[in-house]
Amino acid sequence: MLNHISPFFLTDSIGRKPVYIGSSLLWTVFNIGCARAQNIETLLVCRFFAGFFGCACLTNGGGSSVDIFEGLAVLRGTVVYSAIVFLGPVLGPIIGGAVAQYSPSTSLADDGGFRWLFYAAVAAGLLVTALHCVCMETHHNTRLRRRVAVLRKAHPDQPWTTMADSAGLIVARKVLATTSAAAKMLIEEPIIILISVWQTTIMAIIYLFFESFAVIFGLGHGFDSFQVGLSFLGVGIGMLLACLWGITGEPFFWMKRVKKSGGEWKPELRIPMGLAGACLTVVGLFWFGYTSYPSIHWIVPIIGSAVYGMGALSAMLATFSYIVDTYAMKAAPAFAAVGLIRSVVTGVLPLCGTQFYVSVAARDIG
16 A cells, blocks of 8 residues: 555655656665565565555556647557556566576575566566656656756856746655545545556456466366466457557547547546446456356456456546646656555455456356
8 A cells, every 4th residue: 555655745845756666766776675585574574565566557657648748649559558567467477487497496485486476576566666767857847947057157146946846845745645635536426446446346346367277277177377377368369459559549539439529528528438448347347257167168258358358458548647637747646546546455355366257157258
C-alpha cells in the first residue's frame, strides 16, 4: 500500500528523473538482497523494500505521459505505457519458467533455481537505471525551476521566480499535500473507486491465471515449468492486439466521437473501448473455463485466454485514458489511488489460488 505514495513528494521537489533513477537503483539493490537471501525473513524484507522503491514507474508513468505528449499523442503514449505495464505479468511467467527450468544450481542451498529469477531482475534493473540516466527531465515545474535558476544567475537584479515558489510551497507542505492526494481522491472522487473496482477485478483474474495455468496445463496437460510459462503467450498476444488497436483504430473512432460532441474532448468518450473490452473479458473467461479439460486440445483454452487478454487491456486502456483526460497534471496521484486498491487485492488473491483450483472442477476455473 505504501509503495503507491512514496514517490509523490520527491517528484514535486526534485523532478521525475532523479526519482526514476533512485527508485530503479534501489529496486535493483534490494533484488540483489533477495537473490542472496538465505532465510525467509531476509527474503520478505528485501521484497518489501524492492516493491516500495520500485513503484515510481507505475505511479509516475501517467504523469510523464502528460508531460511529454499533448493532443492525440497523449492517447498513443498512454496506450504504449499501459501495454508495457500489463504485459509484465504475462512476460514474467514466460521468463521465470525458462529460468526455473534451465538455470544451473547455485552454491547456496538447494533452491530450485529461484535465485536466478532475481539475478535476471537485477540485470533488468541495471539496464533500466542506465536508460533513466540518459533520459531528460520532463516534469514541467522542475524544468521551470531550473530555468529560473539560470536566469537568476545571469540577471541577479531581476526577481525571477516560479508560481510554485511564489506561493511558498516548501518541501514540508509538498510532502503533506502530495501524500494525502491519493487518499483524498479515494474519498472525494467516486469514479476513482469505480475504476479501482473495475481494474482490480480484471487484474485479479490475470494474477489468478498464474495459478490456474499451472493446474490446467501443468497437471492437466503435463507441461513442464517452461511450457506452462509459454502458455501465457495467449494472454500476451491478446494484449498486443488490444495495444495495436489502441494505437491505430481507437484514435480514429475517438476523433469521430469528438467531432460528434462538437469538438469537446470529454473523458467519457473513452468509454466505448472499455465497454467492448468488458464484453471480451466475459467471452474469454467462458471460453477458457469450458475448454480447460485435459481431453480438449491445449490450444483451445489458450485462444480463450487471448480473447480475455485483449478485453482486459482494452478496458485498462480506456480507464487509464479516462484518468489522464480527467485529471491531466494530477494524473499521478489518481493513478496511485487506483493502483493502491488494485495492488492490495491482486497481491492477496494468488496466495489461495492453487488451493482453490485444485478443489474445483476444471470447467469452474473460468
